[in-house]
Amino acid sequence: MRSRTVNRSGIVIRRRVTPAGDIIVTLLTPQGKLKAIARGGVRGPLASRLNLFHHVGIQIYQTPQSDLASVQQAVLEGALPKLAEPERYAFAHLMAELADALFQEGEFTEQAFELFAGALRGISHQPDPEWVALVMGFKLLGLAGFVAQTARCARCGADQPAHPDPLGGQMLCSNCASLPAYPPEALDFVRYAVRRSVRASIEAPVPTEQRAMLWRALERFVTVQVGNVQSWRQLVPQPQESVRV
Ligand SMILES: [Zn+2]
16 A cells, blocks of 8 residues: 545544644544544644644554555635534534444445434534434434344333333333323434435424423434444433332
């Protein structure tokens, strides 16, 4: 393999600064995920360009000796400054973490990139960023092949389960369930969100008071099936401690 220079365009989904002042970034691009290092980047002009959620065009240099490509140049192609607002930032961060955990170089990458870019735009611009994040979280999972079983009870296989599965984030029938059934709007969402178009889901938001159970299902499902995602704590309302009698 020869040394080579490659140009790519993508969104920064992860950024880490090493003690030596290098910036290690992970980008989601239409060609898949890409990890690269900007040596000494923290002290140069790259520092402000290689920021989380920035859409950048980068020139990278890959040598056979190093498994990490080196960033030669970076040009800012787009930014969504509203994502810095506290009520939007946590949702954008969760999307980036999910994308990082779900996608590799592979066949669905162009769709993944479009979906992820759409999620960030929606979280940035829409008046209800929480709803965008829930819809896009389920869609990203579905695209990556992680689809919760909703036609049958996760425990006994009975048809048409309608109760949350507090352990696996799937669905339970009334016999297996310990929690009350989902209200109709939340039930409709958990059953059909993956198959329905993003637009259709965005236009039919589940009432705010039903979202905590959707977040819990998403968190449980991702934790069991994918792992490796840490942004939940600030987003997912914790279930109330059971009261000992
Ligand atoms: Zn059951």
